[in-house]
Amino acid sequence: MPGLAVNVIDIDDPADPRVDDFRDLNSVDRRPDLPVLPGGRPGRGLVIAEGVLVAQRMIASRFETHAFLGVAKRLAELDADLRDPSLTGVPFFRATAEVMAEVVGFHLNRGVLAVSRRPATLTVPDILDSARTVAILEGVNDHENIGSIFRNAAGLGVDAVLFGQGCADPLYRRCVRVSMGHALLVPFARFDDWPRGLDLLRNRDFQLVSMTPDPDAVTLAEAVTADKVGFLVGAEGPGLTASAMAATDVKARIPMSRGTDSLNVATAAAVAFYERARSGTMGE
Amino acid sequence: MPGLAVNVIDIDDPADPRVDDFRDLNSVDRRPDLPVLPGGRPGRGLVIAEGVLVAQRMIASRFETHAFLGVAKRLAELDADLRDPSLTGVPFFRATAEVMAEVVGFHLNRGVLAVSRRPATLTVPDILDSARTVAILEGVNDHENIGSIFRNAAGLGVDAVLFGQGCADPLYRRCVRVSMGHALLVPFARFDDWPRGLDLLRNRDFQLVSMTPDPDAVTLAEAVTADKVGFLVGAEGPGLTASAMAATDVKARIPMSRGTDSLNVATAAAVAFYERARSGTMGE
DSSP: OOOOSSEEEEOOOTTOGGGGGGSOTTOTTTOTTOSBOGGGOBOOOOEEEESHHHHHHHHHSSSOEEEEEEOHHHHHHTTTGGGOGGGTTOEEEEOOHHHHHHHHSSOOTTOEEEEEOOOOOOOHHHHHTTOSEEEEEESOOOHHHHHHHHHHHHHTTOOEEEEOTTOOOTTSHHHHHHTTTGGGTSOEEEOSSTTGGGHHHHTTTEEEEEEOOOTTSEEHHHHOOSSEEEEEEEBTTTBSOHHHHHTSSEEEEOOOOTTOOOOOHHHHHHHHHHHHHHHHHHTO | OOOOSSEEEEOOOTTOGGGGGGSOTTOTTTOTTOSBOGGGOBOOOOEEEEHHHHHHHHHHSSSOEEEEEEOHHHHHHTTTGGGOGGGTTOEEEEOOHHHHHHHHSSOOTTOEEEEEOOOOOOOHHHHHTTOSEEEEEESOOOHHHHHHHHHHHHHTTOOEEEEOTTOOOTTSHHHHHHTTTGGGTSOEEEOSSTTGGGHHHHTTTEEEEEEOOOTTSEEHHHHOOSSEEEEEEEBTTTBSOHHHHHTSSEEEEOOOOTTOOOOOHHHHHHHHHHHHHHHHHHTO
16 A cells, blocks of 8 residues: 655644645635635635545545645544545645634634645536536525535436526535535536527437426426436526526426425425436336 | 504613513523523523514414514514414514614524414324324434424425434524424424334324435335325434334435435435425326
């Protein structure tokens, strides 16, 4: 078994500039994960993985981890992962929990962070060539919901997540955390032209299904008929825009009780993904 | 149209004892929604509804609202609801946002609170006589997950939520908020004897379905066969205990991609509820 690929470096001084990529993670105007800072100044847009499981997923992903910061216990837990040749020479900054807390700005009970730069952006056509089921988001600007959608997509066999207009950044720290790291593994891309870009799917024989609470829509189980499917979901409250819905093939509803709100958007997406996984498994 | 049933009282002094039921909502050792305070001292166990929608649901529920605290704008928005004769003489404490923030201990952007005492506890047999689909929770101790399960239960036609061992309080403030008030509307009860109390369901011809990520389990779609069904879900991570699973009729899995985590417990519950709503709607 090869030795550690990473280069373990002890950090005693929280002000050490070598750990700047992990500094002030909650700061509104300095946090390293924002591509654009308040006021429009360019940010670093780094991608931060928190905890052993998410760090492992970053190592396994197309994101190139360029540093770690963690306590000795987590270094030991990641031992097998840190032998990966792709990590040769990458620094693992080892520190106490107290020093880590000083650097990141709060006590981080997961005990380890990994950081990467953003890899080259994928395009919608890049992704569609090998996809059979995709999620398409419009106006979903809550990081927790986007993270949950990535987690649900990974769990339920969805091949990619595509972003229409008005969505938040899927590589924001909280989103990556809530996704359990699947925001780094499930391919995603943004439409340049919305909703006209949906033609890219139509031209590849995807059935486009708008998820809506509209009681006049057909049920989800009736709606999904094609071999390749894109599920469109909109933000809670407003839902999908009329122009996005008009660009799809069918409106589908989840059978709901009268007098209740629609489901949370990530839950509605999970139900749509399940309907697809269910049919695939059950041979319907 | 009758006038307001509530008695509007202006509150200028945040120290006014008449609003004590809304005081220090985030305080670890004084918050009014805990039935038991740290150290085992008895708490007040009040039930707090936040925001217009959740306050409306409290008014419509079996919980007897005994006071409101809100800004003038929310009083106006609740105008029709506050004419309900059941609210005759109930005080609506009107205050500025600043005074409200002083009372509750933080700025509350929903602008209105309603409070009730806990009504008489329901028993499992009380609930089962009119139920066809129930959720049964074991070890679910996260308030946000419990709140989401109530919201999903209400949306997807589940008649009741039953609590086995190790679950958190569904009437905790955060749980009520995340449930969108459905924790006040969907009946719930606790088992006195766990898991033996599951016999109460078996004796009423409920099929008991354990939700599990176990790949050897049958799929959810194959598992659900009876007219009356109880879905058991356990906490993320540990899942259901062996003794609870042994007391059920079938283990069911959601078809998942390899190498992923199981879904969040509230999402897994939503998928199970959907499978049931789907079959009901589709006449399978």
